[in-house]
Amino acid sequence: MLSFISDPNSLVKEASLQVLIKIIETFNSKEIEEIIRPKKMMTDLLDEIKLRRPSASVKGAIWQLVGLLHSHYDNAVNEFLEESQDVMYINLEEQVRTEKPEIKAIVGLFKGLQASLNVGCTLEQKQLDGLFLMLRTTVTPLEEVHNRAVMKAAMKLMSAHANLFTDQILHHAHDLITLALKLCVMENIEVRDTANEMLGSLIM
Secondary structure, eight states, X not given: OHHHHHOOOHHHHHHHHHHHHHHXXXXXXXXXXXXXXXXXXXXXXXXXXXXXXXXXXXXXXXXXXXXXXXXXXHHHHGGGHHHHHHHHHHHHHXXXXXXXXXXXXXXXXXXXXXXXXXXXXXXOHHHHHHHHHHHHHHTSOOTTOOOOHHHHHHHHHHHHXXXXXXXXXXXXXXXXHHHHHHHTTOSOHHHHHHHHHHHHHHHO
């Protein structure tokens, strides 16, 4: 975390965050808690977002790490859950609306929300409705966009937390299932696999 805080270079910051992400995903949470210092790390990450202007790749890594801290160290960082989910939603809304969305930032926001929602949802119903609309929009493939990372991240979030969107899914069931079936036969194997997961969550 020292290189993330002290080095202004975006490549160094992202690399240090990716190492931390891998460590948290790989090792036993309790065994590395003293090294990770989740509460201090969460404060540093949120300060980076609020007080500085990180690059898109750094933003994405920050939000992914924020989500992991919530899912792995809920007791230590639960006081931040409402703030982090609210800020992630606001940032995601801004990214989707802008003319030049930052792909890596959006992917990180989806991953961060997916992980943090594992321990609870503090979003209001209006925000959940908005999130569902953004998910519906981003799971639809665009011919001119060859990068499928956003689409895959959106499908994974919808698959993992379909229970939060029960009414919306029922209302749009035909369109969503039709889309999922089309995605299940796409050439990209990762898209196919993720679409199969989403299809399963939609029809359960």
